[in-house]
Amino acid sequence: MTIAEQMRTLAVAARQASRRMATLSTSTKNQLLVTMATSLETHQQWLQQENNKDLERAGQTGMAAAMVDRLTLTSERIVAMADGLREVAALPDPVGEITGMWLRPNGIQVGRQRIPLGVIGIIYESRPNVTADAAGLCLKSGNAVILRGGSEALASNQAIGKLLQQCLAEQGLPEAALQVVTTSDRNAVTALLTLEEQIDLIIPRGGEGLIRFVAEHSRIPVIKHYKGVxxxxxxxxxxxxxxxxxxxxxxxxxxxxxxxxxxxxxxxxxxxxxxxxxxxxxxxxxxxxxxxxxxxxxxxxxxxxxxxxxxxxxxxxxxxxxxxxxxxxxxxxxxxxxxxxxxxxxxxxxxxxxxxxxxxxxxxxxxxxxxxxxxxxxLGLGAEIGISTTKLHSFGPMGLEDLTTRKFVVLGQGQVRP
Amino acid sequence: MTIAEQMRTLAVAARQASRRMATLSTSTKNQLLVTMATSLETHQQWLQQENNKDLERAGQTGMAAAMVDRLTLTSERIVAMADGLREVAALPDPVGEITGMWLRPNGIQVGRQRIPLGVIGIIYESRPNVTADAAGLCLKSGNAVILRGGSEALASNQAIGKLLQQCLAEQGLPEAALQVVTTSDRNAVTALLTLEEQIDLIIPRGGEGLIRFVAEHSRIPVIKHYKGVxxxxxxxxxxxxxxxxxxxxxxxxxxxxxxxxxxxxxxxxxxxxxxxxxxxxxxxxxxxxxxxxxxxxxxxxxxxxxxxxxxxxxxxxxxxxxxxxxxxxxxxxxxxxxxxxxxxxxxxxxxxxxxxxxxxxxxxxxxxxxxxxxxxxxLGLGAEIGISTTKLHSFGPMGLEDLTTRKFVVLGQGQVRP
CATH class of the missing domain: 3.40.309.10 (Aldehyde Dehydrogenase; Chain A, domain 2)
Structure with missing residues (x-):
């Protein structure tokens, strides 16, 4: 399979899984996140072994000390990732909320109901904790997520992804709801960015170079901020x-x-x-x-x-x-x-x-x-998936609600249009 | 000036005008729309003369009867355009609405306030009434608008645009808040679609071919629907x-x-x-x-x-x-x-x-x-600017509110972050 075919297969599986995720009850999602938190803590030693592979490679390539620091999964950071998942579990679930319900003169009742966006792609740089943080927010809001971190953190991200996927499987949920792209080939990113039928939103997190690259190549809506002056x-x-x-x-x-x-x-x-x-x-x-x-x-x-x-x-x-x-x-x-x-x-x-x-x-x-x-x-959103400085969909810091959209629901008793 | 330079000049002027439009009071905007409605009715004869130029060209090129019908500005349709503007004037103004205001533990108060998107580009096909309809919705929601209709309706669209611009000028408002692209060169569209610094949203209205063309070439967010099955x-x-x-x-x-x-x-x-x-x-x-x-x-x-x-x-x-x-x-x-x-x-x-x-x-x-x-x-949105079948920003029929976004407002008494 070419890289493009691999990405398509992965995204089709994510789309399929997203249908199931959209219908989960809040308690099922919360249970999932709490189990994930426990799993990260239980497997702390193994995570650090895997993280060491990345750190060794970083040492060989002479990575700057600040970068190495961001890449390192200390025991404290693993606990912080787990706590982050527990915090997201404790947040209110935006999915299903009816944000309005009104009656029309002909008697039909019209409302707007929050639903997940579907499949969200996160493209990010070195810090492996983004893998768990972003996954938690996307899953809690009923979405499937495709995570593509920096190649320098490949082993760490794969390890975290594997543990989180096991938790999905253990609860009888589709593993494809959370997928970590395991190739460091940059063509994987460009391939993902063309899959507008399968992926609903791309969130790039990292330096301005990464964000511009994503914005310029994406056929999928991108929520981004270049800089903060x-x-x-x-x-x-x-x-x-x-x-x-x-x-x-x-x-x-x-x-x-x-x-x-x-x-x-x-x-x-x-x-x-x-x-x-x-x-x-x-x-x-x-x-x-x-x-x-x-x-x-x-x-x-x-x-x-x-x-x-x-x-x-x-x-x-x-x-x-x-x-x-x-x-x-x-x-x-x-x-x-x-x-x-x-x-x-x-x-x-x-x-x-x-x-x-x-x-x-x-x-x-x-x-x-x-x-x-x-x-x-x-600001009280509970957790942040990113910041948008473009005005469409979200403007400013984004929380769980920004990973949802609203559909119209109409309740009739046989009304037709004259 | 090349077409690309012309479009940039026009979009820069729109961006400039949008700042003024964003701060207008609701009554100023309503007054503007009502004046516009009157002007369309008063100049009905002239509008029909200009429309005849398009109809003559259509006759020469052998346009299909259904298309000619859609292009024709009957007296009835001019009145309908005017009534449409009056109806939008009567709708509630979404701009300035605070959709939530909460207190954080440290005493800062955080709210979300609706603001206009800024500059909206409408790319549409033959029907000239879209010129007035879309302009009314964009202006009422505090935005500037760039209108690019089909080349077969060029004279009609220009005539409508001219009348509406005069109303802006008469009220001391910037004419650049409403601009009709007056070239039939398709490069004008591709040029507009690259101006992501100046234009905040593109709404294509027309057949699937037009919409796909816009979606594929745009660097600006596009709200669209391809079809309704x-x-x-x-x-x-x-x-x-x-x-x-x-x-x-x-x-x-x-x-x-x-x-x-x-x-x-x-x-x-x-x-x-x-x-x-x-x-x-x-x-x-x-x-x-x-x-x-x-x-x-x-x-x-x-x-x-x-x-x-x-x-x-x-x-x-x-x-x-x-x-x-x-x-x-x-x-x-x-x-x-x-x-x-x-x-x-x-x-x-x-x-x-x-x-x-x-x-x-x-x-x-x-x-x-x-x-x-x-x-x-x-559904009770009052008027419709389009329908979105992609989930970002809006999903389903779109009204005035969908032409706005929300910013965060924070009221403090000197709070700093510990």
Missing amino acids: CHVYVDGEADLTMAEEICLNAKVQRPGVCNAMETLLVHRDSAAVFVPQIVAAMRQAGVEVRGCDKARQLVADLVPATEEDWYAEYLDLILALRVVDDFDQARDHIEAYGSLHTEVIVTTNYQRSRQFLREINSSVVMVNASSRFSDGNQ | CHVYVDGEADLTMAEEICLNAKVQRPGVCNAMETLLVHRDSAAVFVPQIVAAMRQAGVEVRGCDKARQLVADLVPATEEDWYAEYLDLILALRVVDDFDQARDHIEAYGSLHTEVIVTTNYQRSRQFLREINSSVVMVNASSRFSDGNQ
Whole structure:
């Protein structure tokens, strides 16, 4: 079989299995996830043996230390995967929920009911814990899942997949509901991306290169975010102590993630006090600040910011800082350079808070809170399968509900159309 | 300027205009639509003059009579377009609606608020009324719209577009919020389909060829349905008088549309009575019935159905008829040959009605009602922009709400992440 034929066979089996998964009761799905959690913990030693195969290969190829760290399945991480599955088991099941039911003049009753999407493909990079995390969310929402992790984690992903499949089989459920692609051939990805009849949604998780590759080659809908260039705007009327706390948290609490602040916009009325204040605080926290001309008039030794800095997702202890004349300039800046991820206003002015929430159409807009809350868990979705910065289907952090769609149900007593 | 550059300029202007449209009050949008309706009626004579240019060209190229009919802007149709705009003006505005607002343990309040998608591209075929209908829905939902109709309706579409644009200008709104592509070059479509930064959604409306072309060439999300192979399943326990009425309505009330029945499945327990009954009724209504072997044992002179008949969307007075052994066989048939559009069960059995609603995951599932109700207006969405038979974003008939998405809004008092 060619790679393309293998992928088709696998996807056809997933489609078949998805029909069964869609009809499972919540308690069956919860039981499955809890059993999976136990299995990961019980087979911890074997998982680490398999993980060692990947780590040995990584050693031979001279993988960077940070990458090796992400690849390593420590005992703690295996327990965390298991706990993650238990947490998803404890979440409410979105499937079957009727989100509305109304009566038409002719007496037919019309409702909308949540159903699983069907088959979801996850294309991801090195971290093997994604295998269990994504599988848990897809199965709980009644879908079948095809997992294609990075080739550097092949043995680890296969091992996790094998354990989870055994749990499916033990409960009399189709193993094809969860399949790990076991070839490291990149053609497997391109082949999967053409199977629009079998796969309903592709979620790529990883660097911008991977995501662009998937988006460009896919015939299947893709939910994605390329980057997070998140802004904090400190208004002309603001509690500057609060502003400092929010900015520091947004920048340094975990700088390497997509909801960290990358650009700080300061209204000129706050600039004389706040720019020196925040630059000092950021420097103390080890952050390099790059400023516009007006900011550099206030703090002489700032690194000058260039046009590229406004587009940059540093994912590092670097901050771009711009002084703006008014609200409109802040909004225009966010529209021109932003990535539709998360934007924050710090203000004490009611009017302006409303205007920001109304006029900024990024996926998450906040008043007086750290951008670091832009996360499925923090926002209360229970768990996160990904973040979307395109507006179709989902916009922002995605939870279980985003892995479902709604069908119309109609209850009649013989009505026909006149 | 090349065609590609023209399309980019147009789309950049649309994106710019969409920012303004997103912030309009409901009353401004309603006023706009009502003004547009009046303008169409006031300029009826001019519209018909422009329409005559298309009709003359159609005459020269020997267009089929049915096509010429669809192209013609009668006085009645112009009034219908205007009324359509007034009806959309009267619908509730989905934009700004908060669909949930909850409190997190740390005191931040999290909500989801409806916002417009941004810029919507409509690619459609001959009927010029789509220009006004689609524009009304897109503008009411706060979006900008790019309309690309068939080249055979170019003069008519341009005329309608011009009137509607004047209404925008008169109210001080950006004309670029509504643009009609004025070239008949097909490269304009392929160029539009690559502008993923400027256009948020493409909705193709027309034949399967157009829709496949758009789906294959688009880098922008597409909402589409290829065809409607709708099934009615008459259960073993059913009111056969009701079943006959529903089947007749579903097949002959308007056979040329996507929610008409194409295949009738009859449980064997009902077959001996119902097959002869429905074949007689269908024949009296001018319908050719093509049957499976079991059906032909009951009505000897039935045309034999072939494998292709089960896949067929006849859009005509032809019906495929199959006798099934049980519920599972009906479900498997629908899964194998269906198009996820609309399926109906006729039954008196409570259990089976529930099973059908649960196990059939087409976009509309009905009990004891005609498939002809599968339509945005009939289901109570107020108006219909299209139908989706893919599950992402929308599934089934789409109304105003489907032209919006939701962003997260977060209200804090200085919270940071620990």
